[in-house]
Amino acid sequence: MSGDRPLAVALLAPALVALGAVTAYPVARVLALSLERRVPVFGIADFVGLANYRFLAGDPAFWNAVRVTLAFTVVSVALEVVLGVLVALALRRQQRFRAASLALLLLPWCLPAVVTARTWEWLYHPTAGLVSRLASPLSGPANWLGDPSTALGALVVADVWRTMPFLALLAFARLGTIPASVYEAAAVDGAGRVATFRAITLPLLAPVLLVATLFRTLDALRAFDLMFVLTGGGPAGTTETLTILAYRNLFQTLQLGVGAAVAVVLFAVVVGVAWAYLRAIDAGEAAR
Amino acid sequence: MVGASDPLPGLLREFERRHGGVRVTSEALPWTADVQHQFYVINLEGRSAGFDVLMLDVIWVAEFARAGWLLDLSTRWLPADRREHAPATVEAAALDGRVWAVPWVMNVGLLYYRADLLARHGLAPPATYDALADQALRVLGAARDPALAGFVWQGRQYEGLVVNVLESFWAAGTDLLGTDGRVFPDPGRARAALASRRAMLESGASPPLVTAADEELSRREFGAGRAVFLRNWPYALPLFEAAGSPVRGKVGIAPLPGGGALGGAHLGIHAGTPHPDLAWRLVEFLSRPEAQRAIAAATGLHPTRPALLDPALREIFAGARPRPVTPWYQTLSATLQPELSAAIVGVKTPERALADAAVRLRYFLDPAR
Numbered sequence: 001m002s003g004d005r006p007l008a009v010a011l012l013a014p015a016l017v018a019l020g021a022v023t024a025y026p027v028a029r030v031l032a033l034s035l036e037r038r039v040p041v042f043g044i045a046d047f048v049g050l051a052n053y054r055f056l057a058g059d060p061a062f063w064n065a066v067r068v069t070l071a072f073t074v075v076s077v078a079l080e081v082v083l084g085v086l087v088a089l090a091l092r093r094q095q096r097f098r099a100a101s102l103a104l105l106l107l108p109w110c111l112p113a114v115v116t117a118r119t120w121e122w123l124y125h126p127t128a129g130l131v132s133r134l135a136s137p138l139s140g141p142a143n144w145l146g147d148p149s150t151a152l153g154a155l156v157v158a159d160v161w162r163t164m165p166f167l168a169l170l171a172f173a174r175l176g177t178i179p180a181s182v183y184e185a186a187a188v189d190g191a192g193r194v195a196t197f198r199a200i201t202l203p204l205l206a207p208v209l210l211v212a213t214l215f216r217t218l219d220a221l222r223a224f225d226l227m228f229v230l231t232g233g234g235p236a237g238t239t240e241t242l243t244i245l246a247y248r249n250l251f252q253t254l255q256l257g258v259g260a261a262v263a264v265v266l267f268a269v270v271v272g273v274a275w276a277y278l279r280a281i282d283a284g285e286a287a288r
Numbered sequence: 289m290v291g292a293s294d295p296l297p298g299l300l301r302e303f304e305r306r307h308g309g310v311r312v313t314s315e316a317l318p319w320t321a322d323v324q325h326q327f328y329v330i331n332l333e334g335r336s337a338g339f340d341v342l343m344l345d346v347i348w349v350a351e352f353a354r355a356g357w358l359l360d361l362s363t364r365w366l367p368a369d370r371r372e373h374a375p376a377t378v379e380a381a382a383l384d385g386r387v388w389a390v391p392w393v394m395n396v397g398l399l400y401y402r403a404d405l406l407a408r409h410g411l412a413p414p415a416t417y418d419a420l421a422d423q424a425l426r427v428l429g430a431a432r433d434p435a436l437a438g439f440v441w442q443g444r445q446y447e448g449l450v451v452n453v454l455e456s457f458w459a460a461g462t463d464l465l466g467t468d469g470r471v472f473p474d475p476g477r478a479r480a481a482l483a484s485r486r487a488m489l490e491s492g493a494s495p496p497l498v499t500a501a502d503e504e505l506s507r508r509e510f511g512a513g514r515a516v517f518l519r520n521w522p523y524a525l526p527l528f529e530a531a532g533s534p535v536r537g538k539v540g541i542a543p544l545p546g547g548g549a550l551g552g553a554h555l556g557i558h559a560g561t562p563h564p565d566l567a568w569r570l571v572e573f574l575s576r577p578e579a580q581r582a583i584a585a586a587t588g589l590h591p592t593r594p595a596l597l598d599p600a601l602r603e604i605f606a607g608a609r610p611r612p613v614t615p616w617y618q619t620l621s622a623t624l625q626p627e628l629s630a631a632i633v634g635v636k637t638p639e640r641a642l643a644d645a646a647v648r649l650r651y652f653l654d655p656a657r
Contacts, residue, residue, distance in 0.1 A: 146499030146633070234626065236632075255652055
């Protein structure tokens with residue numbers, strides 16, 4: 001076995017070098033950058049230690065971005081999972097035109113993100129938008145994207161519309177692999193619909209849902225396009241996520257040090273969440 | 289360039305005819321100003337710039353000059369020639385007593401009003417923002433039309449909001465930066481100006497959609513006949529007067545109280561160009577009166593020389609004021625945007641919003657001095 005070691009290392013080397021070049025090196029650079037006051041346009045590059053992090057810790061805009069990022073992620077992913085499972089169950093029971101339903105379901109998932117965002121921009125248009133028109137008998141003329149109490153919710157709806165199909169499709173595929181005999185046995189035992197769902201469907205779906213939720217959570221934490229196109233982080237910063245804050249500092253104000261510090265915080269959150277999920281998935285495998 | 293027929297290729301071919309052996313290639317820039325800025329920063333900072341002459345948004349000239357990316361044009365663009373251009377455009381091109389770019393096309397914020405509705409009430413275009421709000425409420429009160437709004441402007445969280453609030457600052461007799469470079473030199477007036485913008489939304493003089501509005505959204509509302517007043521750029525005028533427009537023949541224009549913000553573009557020369565003389569000749573050629581006239585005819589972008597302007601626009605353009613001419617303008621604006629938005633939508637008081645912005649700006653700007 002040990003004789004294979006040099007060969008293994010040689011075979012792994014290209015992948016390791018590539019990963020190092022495109023992942024480890026940039027991460028290390030961003031970490032180093034976050035310790036500097038750096039405005040390259042004006043030739044400013046001073047080592048300032050943790051000053052950027054101290055500044056962020058005392059900056060309400062940063063904590064606002066943390067809250068917005070977490071709220072957006074938790075609410076949109078939770079809605080996507082619940083709706084995705086419901087849609088998958090409905091599809092399983094559907095007898096006719098199932099292929100057409102699947103194709104329609106996949107459509108939002110296939111659209112480029114910016115196209116989706118532009119479409120929703122028109123749907124939410126305060127006077128001409130379909131959403132505003134439909135809701136206006138209840139709420140009066142609505143200003144979805146310009147009102148601080150509705151802007152984030154409006155983005156969550158657009159995000160759920162776009163990504164729920166991903167979860168629905170995975171759940172649908174998993175449901176297809178559960179043998180009918182399991183359900184027949186449950187029916188013989190006199191289990192009702194709710195009991196069947198809780199005792200059979202959900203436990204069998206759980207591993208797939210956990211992996212899908214991991215993907216979606218990481219995506220939602222890094223969400224950028226919807227906010228960038230629809231609100232620019234406004235109004236009053238109510239849709240300003242960590243990604244938007246990092247963009248503002250990195251590309252608009254060119255305060256690379258501060259922007260890098262925001263990116264590092266986001267990176268730490270993403271790593272932490274991924275680690276927690278992977279632990280949960282491992283625990284699930286071990287229990288089986 | 290935008291417009292029905294792009295005049296630039298024709299101008300470049302003419303330049304090539306006059307300078308045997310020279311070939312000029314043009315590169316289209318991304319659509320939005322933010323992405324253009326990013327494109328320039330990446331190319332110029334990376335020293336990979338493949339261009340000699342650049343079109344610059346007026347607010348970037350000082351930043352690019354400080355960064356060392358622009359050729360000093362002080363000895364080429366002489367004071368006598370500068371005097372042909374609107375003073376605001378020359379001001380925007382200057383930093384540290386030198387000039388870094390030549391004005392190319394000019395834009396200025398202005399007030400559109402429904403001349404028919406104002407005439408019905410015997411009103412003249414307002415000279416202050418308070419009068420503007422009063423007139424809007426008066427016309428709305430008499431019209432009893434739920435679909436009609438008063439004063440529409442740009443209140444979305446972006447550069448346009450900074451421009452609108454800045455125009456209110458000017459009308460209140462203050463500015464974003466003092467002559468000594470201090471942020472909010474007169475906080476009392478700045479607060480009052482910001483508060484009056486919020487008051488427009490609270491009183492109904494401005495509709496709620498303002499907080500989501502950019503230029504196009506607000507232009508469409510007014511263009512559909514759903515607003516009495518509009519703050520926008522000159523590009524909207526031909527659209528309002530086009531065949532089939534619901535407001536055709538009903539639109540009047542006036543200067544904004546306190547003056548409108550300067551927009552538009554300058555031409556600069558990349559400091560690292562191997563052909564500075566030829567690049568200068570191209571800048572001269574593209575910005576001379578004939579070229580500005582051709583660009584205006586084809587695109588609706590206006591000349592920077594008052595003498596070439598449509599007389600109806602001359603007074604409005606004469607009132608143009610540049611946004612603060614500082615290398616830090618992008619930092620200033622991007623930092624202010626969420627705070628001004630918070631004040632406009634009523635999440636923060638103007639005091640709180642301006643104080644929070646000042647704290648952040650101190651961290652960003654002060655060590656640079």
